[in-house]
Amino acid sequence: MNHNTELGRRGEQLAAEHLEGAGMTVVDRNWRCALGEVDLVARAGATLVFVEVKTRSGAGYGHPFESITPRKLARLRRLAAAWCDQTGARADLIRIDAVSVLAPPSGAVVIEHLEGVS
Amino acid sequence: MSVARTRSVALLGLTGSIVEVEADLSSQLPAVVIIGLPDAALGEARDRVRSAASNAGCPLPTRRLTVNLSPAALPKHGSGFDLAIALACLGAAGEVPTASIDRVVHLGELGLDGRLRPIDGVLPAVLAAARAGHDLVMVPTANAAEAALVPGVRVVGVASLLEAAIWHGAAYPPREVAAVEAPAVDDVVCELPGDLADVAGNTDAVDAMLVAAAGGHHLSLLGPPGAGKTMLAARLPGLLPDLDADAALEVASIRSLAGLRPNGSLSFRPPFEAPHHTATAAAIVGGGSRMIRPGAAARATHGVLFLDEAPEFPRAVLDVLRQPIESGTISIHRANAVATFPARFQLVLASNPCPCGNAGTSDCTCAPIVQRRYLARLSGPLLDRIDLQLRVPRITVAAMRLAGDGSTVSTAEARHRVGEARLAAAERLRGTPWRTNAEMPGTWLRGAGRLHPGGAATKGIDRMLELGAITMRGYDRILKVAWTLADLAGAGSPGAEHVGRASFFKTGAEA
Numbered sequence: 001m002n003h004n005t006e007l008g009r010r011g012e013q014l015a016a017e018h019l020e021g022a023g024m025t026v027v028d029r030n031w032r033c034a035l036g037e038v039d040l041v042a043r044a045g046a047t048l049v050f051v052e053v054k055t056r057s058g059a060g061y062g063h064p065f066e067s068i069t070p071r072k073l074a075r076l077r078r079l080a081a082a083w084c085d086q087t088g089a090r091a092d093l094i095r096i097d098a099v100s101v102l103a104p105p106s107g108a109v110v111i112e113h114l115e116g117v118s
Numbered sequence: 119m120s121v122a123r124t125r126s127v128a129l130l131g132l133t134g135s136i137v138e139v140e141a142d143l144s145s146q147l148p149a150v151v152i153i154g155l156p157d158a159a160l161g162e163a164r165d166r167v168r169s170a171a172s173n174a175g176c177p178l179p180t181r182r183l184t185v186n187l188s189p190a191a192l193p194k195h196g197s198g199f200d201l202a203i204a205l206a207c208l209g210a211a212g213e214v215p216t217a218s219i220d221r222v223v224h225l226g227e228l229g230l231d232g233r234l235r236p237i238d239g240v241l242p243a244v245l246a247a248a249r250a251g252h253d254l255v256m257v258p259t260a261n262a263a264e265a266a267l268v269p270g271v272r273v274v275g276v277a278s279l280l281e282a283a284i285w286h287g288a289a290y291p292p293r294e295v296a297a298v299e300a301p302a303v304d305d306v307v308c309e310l311p312g313d314l315a316d317v318a319g320n321t322d323a324v325d326a327m328l329v330a331a332a333g334g335h336h337l338s339l340l341g342p343p344g345a346g347k348t349m350l351a352a353r354l355p356g357l358l359p360d361l362d363a364d365a366a367l368e369v370a371s372i373r374s375l376a377g378l379r380p381n382g383s384l385s386f387r388p389p390f391e392a393p394h395h396t397a398t399a400a401a402i403v404g405g406g407s408r409m410i411r412p413g414a415a416a417r418a419t420h421g422v423l424f425l426d427e428a429p430e431f432p433r434a435v436l437d438v439l440r441q442p443i444e445s446g447t448i449s450i451h452r453a454n455a456v457a458t459f460p461a462r463f464q465l466v467l468a469s470n471p472c473p474c475g476n477a478g479t480s481d482c483t484c485a486p487i488v489q490r491r492y493l494a495r496l497s498g499p500l501l502d503r504i505d506l507q508l509r510v511p512r513i514t515v516a517a518m519r520l521a522g523d524g525s526t527v528s529t530a531e532a533r534h535r536v537g538e539a540r541l542a543a544a545e546r547l548r549g550t551p552w553r554t555n556a557e558m559p560g561t562w563l564r565g566a567g568r569l570h571p572g573g574a575a576t577k578g579i580d581r582m583l584e585l586g587a588i589t590m591r592g593y594d595r596i597l598k599v600a601w602t603l604a605d606l607a608g609a610g611s612p613g614a615e616h617v618g619r620a621s622f623f624k625t626g627a628e629a
Contacts, residue, residue, distance in 0.1 A: 063180040
């Protein structure tokens with residue numbers, strides 16, 4: 001595993017813990033299909049939440065949120081439909097969230113969570 | 119606080135309207151969205167503002183910022199809203215006290231390094247803010263002197279966005295930056311070199327210049343090359359009295375809009391504009407599809423518009439001047455707006471009598487029809503609006519010798535006489551909307567104004583009118599010039615000699 005993949009894994013773990021801490025239940029992780037990958041799927045009450053996690057070790061190349069483009073969000077919407085199709089899950093509401101994890105090599109990790117980004 | 123509000127000014131022609139700049143911070147992916155009819159340059163503020171803020175040392179939050187410019191239906195142009203947008207965003211982010219930015223009008227363009235760059239049109243924008251009741255304006259350092267020309271407004275000049283934020287009470291560590299200097303602008307010097315005393319001979323022409331200056335009459339000079347037409351016309355602005363404060367501010371506002379920024383002090387000298395004869399109609403009246411800029415006629419307001427080689431101008435260009443000559447304003451209509459500029463200029467035309475310039479002498483090589491067509495380019499309706507139409511002959515040896523005896527008038531002396539005559543006219547016209555003799559309408563002159571001298575004084579032109587040699591409009595114009603001649607001579611009312619001389623200036627013939 002190279003450095004970035006490892007950082008991403010660690011970020012997703014931290015994000016999952018953060019969401020659980022906020023009262024959500026993580027139901028799926030790194031789910032893949034031909035369209036791509038969903039980082040996290042969680043439930044918050046009756047809402048099904050698809051989460052894009054972006055982890056960076058510093059803001060030198062911009063804030064993690066800035067790399068979540070409209071194109072990425074559109075793909076996430078298609079993936080959400082595919083996930084529901086395949087798992088047969090039902091939900092009253094579907095939401096797409098973004099979580100940014102700033103994990104510098106030394107110092108505290110900063111996690112930010114945006115709800116309903118598209 | 120997730121919504122912050124501040125103010126800026128949108129300019130349309132010389133008219134400014136206060137624009138409210140609101141910013142809303144919402145928990146969305148980072149973006150800056152600007153709504154409210156921005157043009158391309160203003161839409162680019164989206165990218166400029168974020169970079170400028172982070173490089174200045176006061177980064178915007180990594181959330182979605184929606185900036186609304188209201189009234190949303192008013193078209194907005196240019197980069198002058200950058201400062202207001204950036205401060206509204208910082209206010210929405212809670213970095214800058216919103217109460218402080220709410221009471222200030224902000225103008226200025228941001229560079230990517232966060233420094234403020236000067237913009238055009240600061241003077242009319244600040245005037246508009248003052249008229250709308252705002253007394254605190256923040257501008258780029260390079261525009262501060264210009265903004266301070268407006269009375270009753272406190273101007274804060276800032277070098278960078280960070281400095282602006284700190285002025286409003288934000289808790290950022292200060293940074294020293296060098297302010298962006300205003301680029302040096304080669305403004306047309308209003309005080310032209312050359313004195314009226316340089317004009318040798320040609321006493322009729324010198325007299326006509328005095329009359330034009332004293333009465334505000336339009337002037338046409340016709341004569342062969344080398345007769346001194348350009349020399350005479352260039353000396354007219356020197357004869358005009360200083361502008362009053364309002365007029366000077368209006369002149370400076372137009373120059374500011376045209377990109378000729380006044381530096382620090384208001385010029386009270388009347389402007390002089392001499393467009394080249396290749397100028398287009400848009401260059402004369404102004405134009406531009408989005409940012410409507412003033413043309414030469416608007417820049418010459420309260421001063422002199424000199425068209426050298428007038429018949430060489432395309433006829434369509436000359437005829438666009440008819441509306442401003444009548445109304446004193448120029449309206450430019452575009453799909454989304456109408457811009458109005460003041461255009462109260464004094465027109466001076468100089469023409470050769472024919473393409474080769476030697477008409478009337480044996481040297482002329484032009485066929486008579488060529489000569490006629492050449493002068494016919496100055497349309498009748500245009501010439502009809504010109505009170506003084508003078509032929510400037512070549513100076514003869516005799517006239518030059520005569521001129522050597524010291525009978526010339528210096529510019530200073532002439533300006534003094536013009537000032538006295540204008541005072542007399544203003545005294546007589548007190549209580550009317552007019553200030554100079556040229557502005558008096560003919561019907562008022564003969565009717566309610568009771569300024570028709572009657573009797574023996576107008577016998578000559580009465581006869582010309584009877585014979586059909588002059589029109590009623592021509593008659594009125596002769597009367598107006600006669601009044602100016604009387605004012606210059608210190609006479610209470612024009613006598614036969616003044617009417618006769620006026621008739622000579624209008625038609626080339628003594629009545």
